[in-house]
Amino acid sequence: MxxxxxxxxxxxxxxxxxxxxxxxxxxxxxxxxxxxxxxxxxxxxxxxxxxxxxxxxxxxxxxxxxxxxxxxxxxxxxxxxxxxxxxxxxxxxxxxxxxxxxxxxxxxxxxxxxxxxxxxxxxxxxxxxxxxxxxxxxxxxxxxxxxxxxxxxxxxxxxxxxxxxxxxxxxxxxxxxxxxxxxxxxxxxxxxxxxARLTGFAWTLSAVLFIQLLLGAWVAGLNAGLASDSWPLMQGRLFPEIDMSRGALYALTHDPFLLHFLHRWWAWVAVAALIVLARKARVFDRRASIIIHSAFGLQIILGIATVWTGVNLWIATAHQGVGALLVAATAWGLHLIGRGK
CATH class of the missing domain: 1.20.58 (Methane Monooxygenase Hydroxylase; Chain G, domain 1)
Known part of the structure:
Protein backbone atom coordinates (compact mmCIF):
# COMPACT_ATOMS: atom_id res chain seq x y z
CA MET A 1 0.00 0.00 0.00
CA ALA A 196 -1.40 -7.76 9.23
CA ARG A 197 -4.08 -10.40 8.77
CA LEU A 198 -5.94 -12.61 11.21
CA THR A 199 -4.75 -16.18 10.75
CA GLY A 200 -6.78 -19.29 11.49
CA PHE A 201 -4.92 -19.64 14.78
CA ALA A 202 -5.73 -16.01 15.60
CA TRP A 203 -9.44 -16.66 15.19
CA THR A 204 -9.23 -19.74 17.41
CA LEU A 205 -7.28 -17.96 20.14
CA SER A 206 -9.61 -14.98 19.95
CA ALA A 207 -12.60 -17.28 20.50
CA VAL A 208 -10.94 -18.93 23.50
CA LEU A 209 -10.05 -15.57 25.04
CA PHE A 210 -13.51 -14.17 24.28
CA ILE A 211 -15.14 -16.98 26.25
CA GLN A 212 -12.84 -16.36 29.22
CA LEU A 213 -13.48 -12.61 29.17
CA LEU A 214 -17.23 -13.15 28.84
CA LEU A 215 -17.22 -15.53 31.79
CA GLY A 216 -15.19 -13.02 33.79
CA ALA A 217 -17.68 -10.25 33.01
CA TRP A 218 -20.61 -12.44 34.07
CA VAL A 219 -18.78 -13.43 37.25
CA ALA A 220 -18.30 -9.74 38.04
CA GLY A 221 -21.88 -8.83 37.18
CA LEU A 222 -23.36 -11.58 39.35
CA ASN A 223 -20.86 -11.12 42.20
CA ALA A 224 -19.95 -14.74 41.56
CA GLY A 225 -16.41 -14.16 42.74
CA LEU A 226 -17.87 -14.56 46.23
CA ALA A 227 -19.17 -18.06 45.42
CA SER A 228 -15.96 -19.51 46.85
CA ASP A 229 -13.00 -18.25 48.87
CA SER A 230 -10.90 -21.36 48.28
CA TRP A 231 -8.80 -22.64 45.41
CA PRO A 232 -8.57 -25.10 43.70
CA LEU A 233 -11.62 -26.60 45.45
CA MET A 234 -15.03 -24.96 45.76
CA GLN A 235 -17.17 -25.82 48.79
CA GLY A 236 -14.62 -28.51 49.60
CA ARG A 237 -15.08 -30.22 46.26
CA LEU A 238 -13.80 -29.86 42.72
CA PHE A 239 -17.23 -29.42 41.14
CA PRO A 240 -19.65 -27.25 43.16
CA GLU A 241 -23.35 -27.76 43.74
CA ILE A 242 -25.31 -26.14 40.92
CA ASP A 243 -28.99 -25.26 40.77
CA MET A 244 -30.36 -26.87 37.58
CA SER A 245 -34.02 -26.43 38.51
CA ARG A 246 -34.53 -23.79 35.80
CA GLY A 247 -32.65 -25.65 33.11
CA ALA A 248 -29.09 -25.96 31.90
CA LEU A 249 -29.14 -22.77 29.81
CA TYR A 250 -30.31 -20.65 32.74
CA ALA A 251 -27.68 -22.19 34.98
CA LEU A 252 -24.98 -21.54 32.36
CA THR A 253 -25.88 -17.86 32.19
CA HIS A 254 -27.01 -17.13 35.74
CA ASP A 255 -25.73 -19.63 38.30
CA PRO A 256 -22.84 -17.97 40.19
CA PHE A 257 -21.27 -21.26 41.27
CA LEU A 258 -21.22 -22.71 37.75
CA LEU A 259 -19.90 -19.48 36.22
CA HIS A 260 -17.21 -19.18 38.89
CA PHE A 261 -16.19 -22.79 38.23
CA LEU A 262 -16.07 -22.30 34.45
CA HIS A 263 -14.12 -19.05 34.71
CA ARG A 264 -11.42 -20.52 36.94
CA TRP A 265 -10.92 -23.66 34.82
CA TRP A 266 -11.42 -22.28 31.29
CA ALA A 267 -8.53 -19.99 32.23
CA TRP A 268 -6.19 -22.94 31.73
CA VAL A 269 -7.50 -23.49 28.21
CA ALA A 270 -6.71 -19.83 27.55
CA VAL A 271 -3.25 -20.27 29.10
CA ALA A 272 -2.49 -23.22 26.80
CA ALA A 273 -3.51 -21.19 23.75
CA LEU A 274 -1.48 -18.18 24.92
CA ILE A 275 1.61 -20.35 25.39
CA VAL A 276 1.31 -21.43 21.77
CA LEU A 277 0.92 -17.77 20.74
CA ALA A 278 3.99 -16.79 22.73
CA ARG A 279 6.06 -19.50 21.07
CA LYS A 280 4.90 -18.40 17.63
CA ALA A 281 5.50 -14.71 18.38
CA ARG A 282 8.97 -15.41 19.78
CA VAL A 283 10.19 -16.13 16.27
CA PHE A 284 9.49 -12.51 15.31
CA ASP A 285 10.08 -10.63 18.58
CA ARG A 286 11.23 -12.22 21.83
CA ARG A 287 9.86 -9.29 23.83
CA ALA A 288 6.31 -10.17 22.84
CA SER A 289 6.77 -13.72 24.12
CA ILE A 290 8.05 -12.43 27.47
CA ILE A 291 5.19 -9.94 27.81
CA ILE A 292 2.52 -12.53 26.97
CA HIS A 293 3.91 -15.04 29.46
CA SER A 294 4.23 -12.37 32.14
CA ALA A 295 0.70 -11.08 31.57
CA PHE A 296 -1.11 -14.39 31.79
CA GLY A 297 1.10 -15.57 34.67
CA LEU A 298 0.31 -12.48 36.70
CA GLN A 299 -3.35 -12.72 35.73
CA ILE A 300 -3.60 -16.29 37.07
CA ILE A 301 -1.91 -15.27 40.34
CA LEU A 302 -4.23 -12.29 40.76
CA GLY A 303 -7.27 -14.41 39.97
CA ILE A 304 -6.40 -16.93 42.67
CA ALA A 305 -5.59 -14.12 45.12
CA THR A 306 -8.96 -12.50 44.35
CA VAL A 307 -10.69 -15.73 45.37
CA TRP A 308 -8.57 -16.29 48.49
CA THR A 309 -9.14 -12.72 49.74
CA GLY A 310 -12.90 -12.81 49.23
CA VAL A 311 -12.69 -10.36 46.30
CA ASN A 312 -10.44 -7.76 47.85
CA LEU A 313 -11.10 -4.44 46.09
CA TRP A 314 -7.57 -3.68 44.96
CA ILE A 315 -6.58 -7.24 44.06
CA ALA A 316 -9.77 -7.71 42.04
CA THR A 317 -9.18 -4.34 40.35
CA ALA A 318 -5.63 -5.37 39.49
CA HIS A 319 -7.03 -8.62 38.07
CA GLN A 320 -9.27 -6.65 35.70
CA GLY A 321 -6.49 -4.21 34.78
CA VAL A 322 -4.01 -6.97 33.95
CA GLY A 323 -6.77 -8.60 31.91
CA ALA A 324 -6.83 -5.49 29.73
CA LEU A 325 -3.03 -5.59 29.42
CA LEU A 326 -3.26 -9.26 28.45
CA VAL A 327 -5.66 -8.34 25.64
CA ALA A 328 -3.16 -5.73 24.41
CA ALA A 329 -0.28 -8.24 24.60
CA THR A 330 -2.36 -10.82 22.73
CA ALA A 331 -3.08 -8.29 19.99
CA TRP A 332 0.66 -7.68 19.68
CA GLY A 333 1.44 -11.38 19.42
CA LEU A 334 -1.29 -12.06 16.87
CA HIS A 335 -0.16 -9.06 14.84
CA LEU A 336 3.39 -10.43 14.71
CA ILE A 337 2.30 -13.79 13.32
CA GLY A 338 -0.20 -12.15 10.97
CA ARG A 339 2.27 -9.95 9.13
CA GLY A 340 3.04 -10.62 5.50
CA LYS A 341 6.54 -11.56 4.48
Whole structure:
Protein backbone atom coordinates (compact mmCIF):
# COMPACT_ATOMS: atom_id res chain seq x y z
CA MET A 1 0.00 0.00 0.00
CA UNK A 2 1.70 3.24 -1.09
CA UNK A 3 2.11 5.99 1.48
CA UNK A 4 1.25 9.57 0.56
CA UNK A 5 3.98 12.21 1.20
CA UNK A 6 1.95 14.04 3.86
CA UNK A 7 1.18 10.91 5.88
CA UNK A 8 2.64 10.60 9.37
CA UNK A 9 2.17 6.94 10.34
CA UNK A 10 4.55 7.07 13.32
CA UNK A 11 2.73 10.10 14.76
CA UNK A 12 -0.62 8.38 14.33
CA UNK A 13 0.71 5.20 15.93
CA UNK A 14 1.91 7.08 19.00
CA UNK A 15 -1.46 8.79 19.28
CA UNK A 16 -3.31 5.44 19.12
CA UNK A 17 -1.00 3.90 21.73
CA UNK A 18 -1.73 6.86 24.02
CA UNK A 19 -5.49 6.40 23.59
CA UNK A 20 -5.07 2.67 24.27
CA UNK A 21 -3.23 3.46 27.51
CA UNK A 22 -6.11 5.66 28.70
CA UNK A 23 -8.57 2.88 27.85
CA UNK A 24 -6.60 0.55 30.14
CA UNK A 25 -7.00 3.14 32.90
CA UNK A 26 -10.69 3.35 32.01
CA UNK A 27 -11.06 -0.42 32.44
CA UNK A 28 -9.37 -0.21 35.84
CA UNK A 29 -11.63 2.62 36.98
CA UNK A 30 -14.61 0.66 35.65
CA UNK A 31 -13.53 -2.24 37.83
CA UNK A 32 -13.40 -0.02 40.90
CA UNK A 33 -16.81 1.40 39.99
CA UNK A 34 -18.23 -2.10 39.79
CA UNK A 35 -16.57 -3.42 42.95
CA UNK A 36 -17.69 -0.43 45.04
CA UNK A 37 -21.26 -0.81 43.71
CA UNK A 38 -21.10 2.73 42.36
CA UNK A 39 -22.53 2.16 38.89
CA UNK A 40 -26.13 3.13 39.69
CA UNK A 41 -25.31 6.24 41.73
CA UNK A 42 -26.02 8.61 38.81
CA UNK A 43 -29.49 7.92 37.47
CA UNK A 44 -29.40 10.20 34.40
CA UNK A 45 -27.21 10.50 31.33
CA UNK A 46 -26.27 14.11 30.59
CA UNK A 47 -23.48 14.06 27.97
CA UNK A 48 -22.52 17.73 28.42
CA UNK A 49 -23.79 19.09 31.74
CA UNK A 50 -23.09 15.79 33.47
CA UNK A 51 -19.36 16.46 33.19
CA UNK A 52 -19.72 18.70 36.26
CA UNK A 53 -20.48 17.10 39.63
CA UNK A 54 -22.96 18.72 42.05
CA UNK A 55 -21.53 22.04 43.23
CA UNK A 56 -23.61 22.72 46.34
CA UNK A 57 -25.52 20.85 49.01
CA UNK A 58 -28.91 21.33 47.35
CA UNK A 59 -27.62 19.76 44.12
CA UNK A 60 -26.10 16.90 46.10
CA UNK A 61 -29.40 16.32 47.88
CA UNK A 62 -31.27 16.32 44.56
CA UNK A 63 -28.96 13.62 43.18
CA UNK A 64 -29.29 11.62 46.38
CA UNK A 65 -33.09 11.89 46.27
CA UNK A 66 -33.08 10.56 42.69
CA UNK A 67 -30.90 7.65 43.79
CA UNK A 68 -33.36 6.87 46.60
CA UNK A 69 -36.00 6.04 43.98
CA UNK A 70 -34.21 2.94 42.68
CA UNK A 71 -34.12 -0.58 44.05
CA UNK A 72 -30.44 -0.55 45.02
CA UNK A 73 -31.12 2.12 47.61
CA UNK A 74 -34.54 0.91 48.72
CA UNK A 75 -33.54 -2.74 49.11
CA UNK A 76 -29.82 -2.58 49.95
CA UNK A 77 -28.22 0.73 50.85
CA UNK A 78 -31.22 2.42 52.46
CA UNK A 79 -31.81 -0.34 55.02
CA UNK A 80 -28.04 -0.35 55.65
CA UNK A 81 -28.25 3.31 56.70
CA UNK A 82 -26.54 5.04 53.76
CA UNK A 83 -25.76 8.69 54.46
CA UNK A 84 -25.17 11.55 52.05
CA UNK A 85 -21.43 11.19 52.68
CA UNK A 86 -21.64 7.50 51.73
CA UNK A 87 -23.51 8.45 48.58
CA UNK A 88 -20.89 11.02 47.61
CA UNK A 89 -18.25 8.26 47.67
CA UNK A 90 -20.04 6.02 45.17
CA UNK A 91 -21.10 9.04 43.11
CA UNK A 92 -17.44 10.02 42.66
CA UNK A 93 -16.42 6.72 41.05
CA UNK A 94 -19.32 6.66 38.59
CA UNK A 95 -18.78 10.33 37.75
CA UNK A 96 -15.04 9.80 37.27
CA UNK A 97 -15.70 6.76 35.08
CA UNK A 98 -18.01 8.78 32.84
CA UNK A 99 -15.59 11.71 32.81
CA UNK A 100 -12.82 9.42 31.56
CA UNK A 101 -15.15 8.24 28.83
CA UNK A 102 -15.68 11.84 27.69
CA UNK A 103 -11.92 12.45 27.86
CA UNK A 104 -11.21 9.43 25.65
CA UNK A 105 -13.75 10.70 23.15
CA UNK A 106 -12.00 14.06 22.98
CA UNK A 107 -8.43 12.73 22.71
CA UNK A 108 -9.55 10.45 19.90
CA UNK A 109 -11.97 12.60 17.90
CA UNK A 110 -10.06 15.91 17.94
CA UNK A 111 -6.66 14.50 16.81
CA UNK A 112 -8.45 12.38 14.21
CA UNK A 113 -10.02 15.54 12.79
CA UNK A 114 -6.61 17.26 12.80
CA UNK A 115 -4.87 14.39 11.02
CA UNK A 116 -7.70 14.21 8.52
CA UNK A 117 -7.61 17.93 7.70
CA UNK A 118 -3.81 17.87 7.45
CA UNK A 119 -3.97 14.85 5.11
CA UNK A 120 -1.65 12.92 7.41
CA UNK A 121 -3.64 9.67 7.43
CA UNK A 122 -2.11 7.00 5.15
CA UNK A 123 -4.24 5.66 2.32
CA UNK A 124 -6.65 2.96 3.39
CA UNK A 125 -6.70 3.82 7.11
CA UNK A 126 -9.53 6.33 7.26
CA UNK A 127 -12.33 3.70 7.36
CA UNK A 128 -10.58 1.83 10.15
CA UNK A 129 -10.05 4.98 12.21
CA UNK A 130 -13.69 5.93 11.73
CA UNK A 131 -14.73 2.43 12.80
CA UNK A 132 -12.75 2.83 16.01
CA UNK A 133 -14.48 6.16 16.60
CA UNK A 134 -17.86 4.45 16.11
CA UNK A 135 -16.83 1.75 18.60
CA UNK A 136 -16.11 4.46 21.15
CA UNK A 137 -19.55 5.96 20.61
CA UNK A 138 -21.11 2.52 20.96
CA UNK A 139 -19.18 2.01 24.19
CA UNK A 140 -20.82 5.06 25.72
CA UNK A 141 -24.24 3.95 24.50
CA UNK A 142 -23.79 0.44 25.90
CA UNK A 143 -22.63 1.94 29.18
CA UNK A 144 -25.87 3.89 29.51
CA UNK A 145 -27.99 0.85 28.61
CA UNK A 146 -26.08 -1.05 31.29
CA UNK A 147 -26.88 1.58 33.91
CA UNK A 148 -30.49 1.85 32.77
CA UNK A 149 -30.93 -1.92 33.19
CA UNK A 150 -30.55 -1.45 36.95
CA UNK A 151 -32.72 1.66 37.38
CA UNK A 152 -35.92 0.12 38.67
CA UNK A 153 -37.56 -0.53 42.01
CA UNK A 154 -37.02 -4.29 41.60
CA UNK A 155 -33.34 -4.34 40.52
CA UNK A 156 -30.42 -3.97 42.90
CA UNK A 157 -27.74 -4.22 40.25
CA UNK A 158 -27.15 -3.80 36.53
CA UNK A 159 -27.74 -6.61 34.06
CA UNK A 160 -24.66 -8.82 33.83
CA UNK A 161 -25.40 -9.20 30.12
CA UNK A 162 -25.13 -5.45 29.54
CA UNK A 163 -22.06 -5.30 31.76
CA UNK A 164 -20.36 -7.93 29.59
CA UNK A 165 -21.27 -6.08 26.40
CA UNK A 166 -19.91 -2.84 27.88
CA UNK A 167 -16.62 -4.41 29.02
CA UNK A 168 -16.00 -6.56 25.94
CA UNK A 169 -16.61 -3.61 23.63
CA UNK A 170 -13.94 -1.67 25.54
CA UNK A 171 -11.47 -4.56 25.25
CA UNK A 172 -12.25 -5.07 21.56
CA UNK A 173 -11.63 -1.35 20.97
CA UNK A 174 -8.36 -1.62 22.89
CA UNK A 175 -7.23 -4.51 20.69
CA UNK A 176 -8.25 -2.59 17.56
CA UNK A 177 -6.22 0.45 18.62
CA UNK A 178 -3.13 -1.68 19.30
CA UNK A 179 -3.48 -3.57 16.02
CA UNK A 180 -3.93 -0.40 13.97
CA UNK A 181 -1.01 1.33 15.70
CA UNK A 182 1.23 -1.65 14.94
CA UNK A 183 0.14 -1.62 11.30
CA UNK A 184 1.06 2.07 11.12
CA UNK A 185 4.47 1.47 12.70
CA UNK A 186 5.19 -1.21 10.14
CA UNK A 187 4.00 1.06 7.35
CA UNK A 188 6.51 3.68 8.51
CA UNK A 189 9.30 1.09 8.23
CA UNK A 190 8.12 -0.50 4.96
CA UNK A 191 6.19 1.94 2.75
CA UNK A 192 4.45 -0.84 0.82
CA UNK A 193 3.69 -3.04 3.84
CA UNK A 194 0.25 -4.62 3.90
CA UNK A 195 -1.80 -4.62 7.13
CA ALA A 196 -1.40 -7.76 9.23
CA ARG A 197 -4.08 -10.40 8.77
CA LEU A 198 -5.94 -12.61 11.21
CA THR A 199 -4.75 -16.18 10.75
CA GLY A 200 -6.78 -19.29 11.49
CA PHE A 201 -4.92 -19.64 14.78
CA ALA A 202 -5.73 -16.01 15.60
CA TRP A 203 -9.44 -16.66 15.19
CA THR A 204 -9.23 -19.74 17.41
CA LEU A 205 -7.28 -17.96 20.14
CA SER A 206 -9.61 -14.98 19.95
CA ALA A 207 -12.60 -17.28 20.50
CA VAL A 208 -10.94 -18.93 23.50
CA LEU A 209 -10.05 -15.57 25.04
CA PHE A 210 -13.51 -14.17 24.28
CA ILE A 211 -15.14 -16.98 26.25
CA GLN A 212 -12.84 -16.36 29.22
CA LEU A 213 -13.48 -12.61 29.17
CA LEU A 214 -17.23 -13.15 28.84
CA LEU A 215 -17.22 -15.53 31.79
CA GLY A 216 -15.19 -13.02 33.79
CA ALA A 217 -17.68 -10.25 33.01
CA TRP A 218 -20.61 -12.44 34.07
CA VAL A 219 -18.78 -13.43 37.25
CA ALA A 220 -18.30 -9.74 38.04
CA GLY A 221 -21.88 -8.83 37.18
CA LEU A 222 -23.36 -11.58 39.35
CA ASN A 223 -20.86 -11.12 42.20
CA ALA A 224 -19.95 -14.74 41.56
CA GLY A 225 -16.41 -14.16 42.74
CA LEU A 226 -17.87 -14.56 46.23
CA ALA A 227 -19.17 -18.06 45.42
CA SER A 228 -15.96 -19.51 46.85
CA ASP A 229 -13.00 -18.25 48.87
CA SER A 230 -10.90 -21.36 48.28
CA TRP A 231 -8.80 -22.64 45.41
CA PRO A 232 -8.57 -25.10 43.70
CA LEU A 233 -11.62 -26.60 45.45
CA MET A 234 -15.03 -24.96 45.76
CA GLN A 235 -17.17 -25.82 48.79
CA GLY A 236 -14.62 -28.51 49.60
CA ARG A 237 -15.08 -30.22 46.26
CA LEU A 238 -13.80 -29.86 42.72
CA PHE A 239 -17.23 -29.42 41.14
CA PRO A 240 -19.65 -27.25 43.16
CA GLU A 241 -23.35 -27.76 43.74
CA ILE A 242 -25.31 -26.14 40.92
CA ASP A 243 -28.99 -25.26 40.77
CA MET A 244 -30.36 -26.87 37.58
CA SER A 245 -34.02 -26.43 38.51
CA ARG A 246 -34.53 -23.79 35.80
CA GLY A 247 -32.65 -25.65 33.11
CA ALA A 248 -29.09 -25.96 31.90
CA LEU A 249 -29.14 -22.77 29.81
CA TYR A 250 -30.31 -20.65 32.74
CA ALA A 251 -27.68 -22.19 34.98
CA LEU A 252 -24.98 -21.54 32.36
CA THR A 253 -25.88 -17.86 32.19
CA HIS A 254 -27.01 -17.13 35.74
CA ASP A 255 -25.73 -19.63 38.30
CA PRO A 256 -22.84 -17.97 40.19
CA PHE A 257 -21.27 -21.26 41.27
CA LEU A 258 -21.22 -22.71 37.75
CA LEU A 259 -19.90 -19.48 36.22
CA HIS A 260 -17.21 -19.18 38.89
CA PHE A 261 -16.19 -22.79 38.23
CA LEU A 262 -16.07 -22.30 34.45
CA HIS A 263 -14.12 -19.05 34.71
CA ARG A 264 -11.42 -20.52 36.94
CA TRP A 265 -10.92 -23.66 34.82
CA TRP A 266 -11.42 -22.28 31.29
CA ALA A 267 -8.53 -19.99 32.23
CA TRP A 268 -6.19 -22.94 31.73
CA VAL A 269 -7.50 -23.49 28.21
CA ALA A 270 -6.71 -19.83 27.55
CA VAL A 271 -3.25 -20.27 29.10
CA ALA A 272 -2.49 -23.22 26.80
CA ALA A 273 -3.51 -21.19 23.75
CA LEU A 274 -1.48 -18.18 24.92
CA ILE A 275 1.61 -20.35 25.39
CA VAL A 276 1.31 -21.43 21.77
CA LEU A 277 0.92 -17.77 20.74
CA ALA A 278 3.99 -16.79 22.73
CA ARG A 279 6.06 -19.50 21.07
CA LYS A 280 4.90 -18.40 17.63
CA ALA A 281 5.50 -14.71 18.38
CA ARG A 282 8.97 -15.41 19.78
CA VAL A 283 10.19 -16.13 16.27
CA PHE A 284 9.49 -12.51 15.31
CA ASP A 285 10.08 -10.63 18.58
CA ARG A 286 11.23 -12.22 21.83
CA ARG A 287 9.86 -9.29 23.83
CA ALA A 288 6.31 -10.17 22.84
CA SER A 289 6.77 -13.72 24.12
CA ILE A 290 8.05 -12.43 27.47
CA ILE A 291 5.19 -9.94 27.81
CA ILE A 292 2.52 -12.53 26.97
CA HIS A 293 3.91 -15.04 29.46
CA SER A 294 4.23 -12.37 32.14
CA ALA A 295 0.70 -11.08 31.57
CA PHE A 296 -1.11 -14.39 31.79
CA GLY A 297 1.10 -15.57 34.67
CA LEU A 298 0.31 -12.48 36.70
CA GLN A 299 -3.35 -12.72 35.73
CA ILE A 300 -3.60 -16.29 37.07
CA ILE A 301 -1.91 -15.27 40.34
CA LEU A 302 -4.23 -12.29 40.76
CA GLY A 303 -7.27 -14.41 39.97
CA ILE A 304 -6.40 -16.93 42.67
CA ALA A 305 -5.59 -14.12 45.12
CA THR A 306 -8.96 -12.50 44.35
CA VAL A 307 -10.69 -15.73 45.37
CA TRP A 308 -8.57 -16.29 48.49
CA THR A 309 -9.14 -12.72 49.74
CA GLY A 310 -12.90 -12.81 49.23
CA VAL A 311 -12.69 -10.36 46.30
CA ASN A 312 -10.44 -7.76 47.85
CA LEU A 313 -11.10 -4.44 46.09
CA TRP A 314 -7.57 -3.68 44.96
CA ILE A 315 -6.58 -7.24 44.06
CA ALA A 316 -9.77 -7.71 42.04
CA THR A 317 -9.18 -4.34 40.35
CA ALA A 318 -5.63 -5.37 39.49
CA HIS A 319 -7.03 -8.62 38.07
CA GLN A 320 -9.27 -6.65 35.70
CA GLY A 321 -6.49 -4.21 34.78
CA VAL A 322 -4.01 -6.97 33.95
CA GLY A 323 -6.77 -8.60 31.91
CA ALA A 324 -6.83 -5.49 29.73
CA LEU A 325 -3.03 -5.59 29.42
CA LEU A 326 -3.26 -9.26 28.45
CA VAL A 327 -5.66 -8.34 25.64
CA ALA A 328 -3.16 -5.73 24.41
CA ALA A 329 -0.28 -8.24 24.60
CA THR A 330 -2.36 -10.82 22.73
CA ALA A 331 -3.08 -8.29 19.99
CA TRP A 332 0.66 -7.68 19.68
CA GLY A 333 1.44 -11.38 19.42
CA LEU A 334 -1.29 -12.06 16.87
CA HIS A 335 -0.16 -9.06 14.84
CA LEU A 336 3.39 -10.43 14.71
CA ILE A 337 2.30 -13.79 13.32
CA GLY A 338 -0.20 -12.15 10.97
CA ARG A 339 2.27 -9.95 9.13
CA GLY A 340 3.04 -10.62 5.50
CA LYS A 341 6.54 -11.56 4.48
Missing amino acids: PINPEARPILLARWLFAVAAVIVIMVIVGGITRLTESGLSITEWKPVTGALPPLNESQWQAEFDAYKEIGEYQLVNGPAGMTLADYKFIYFWEWFHRLLGRFIGLIYALPLLWFWVKRQIPAGYKPRLLALLALGALQGTFGWYMVRSGLSAEMTDVSHFWLSIHLLTALFTLAGLIWTALDLLRLAQIPNARP
